[in-house]
Amino acid sequence: MAAGRLTLVIPAPGSRPPPVRVLADVITREEEASLASQLGPLLRRRGYMRSHFDGVIEGYRELERPLSWFDRANRAALGRVLDAAFGSKPPPLLPAHVLELAPGVDGFIRPHVDHVGVSGACIAGLSLLSDAVMLLTHAAEPGRSVRLLLRARSLYVLRDEARYEWKHAILPDLRLFPRELRAAPARPAPAEPDDKARRIAVVFRDEPPGRPGVA
Structure with missing residues (x-):
């Protein structure tokens, strides 16, 4: 694991970036394949949804699983991911x-800040199988933005200011920016992608204060 090795972070001209980390190759290709093998069949059974209940996500399928659900090898790999994101003594986790996004322009996440009552101060996401671009936009100063290149097997960590004060989005295409994202037309549910084109993320969040951990 190449913990600490940063991947590409591109701030807009004159924009001070938030305190965010993107770590490359936090798991091996073999571990990535193992995780995809355990998760892939469950996701395929669900089919793609056109729109999330809150209107934030388009073209997606999702599930939630406690860490204990993963097989032994995958728990070990994810344990290292959690160490990189939360430290050797992680807080109680959800x-x-x-989350799997449909390939190409069919799947994307609109700019948003996660509801503060649902999770705590840190969001950490592991990218599997394909690269993606995350756009961070300051909630109070929209002119401040940062693009993060999320390579397959990389881990992003949004903590404190980056989690609470910056909206995060996943662009529908590596070449598209928010204007095109907002104008994306409604589309029929996409066909099943080839495994190499799949975009799966495993996202961990800490519990909000006052709730017991379940992971």
Whole structure:
């Protein structure tokens, strides 16, 4: 694991970036394949949804699983991921949020800040199988933005200011920016992608204060 090795972070001209980390190759290709093998069949059974209940996500399928659900090898790999994100003594965590976006322009996440009553001060996401671009935009100063290149097997960590004060989005295409994202037309549910084109993320969040951990 190449913990600490940063991947590409591109701030807009004159924009001070938030305190965010993107770590490359936090798991091996073999571990990535193992995770995809355990998660892939469950996701395929669900089919793609056109729109999330809150209107934030388009073209997606998702599930939640506690860390204990993963097989032994995958728990070990995810344990290292959690160490990189939260330290050797992680706080109580919510179940892992497994999210697959449809390929190309059919799947994307609009700019948003996660509801503060649902999770705590840190969001950490592991990218599987394909690269993606995350856009961070300051909630109070929209002119401040940062693009993060999320390579397959990389881990992003949004903590404190980056989690609470910056909206995060996943662009529908590596070449598209928010204007095109907002104008994306409604589309029919996409066909099943080839495994190499799948975009799966395993996202961990800490519990908000006052709730017991379940992971």
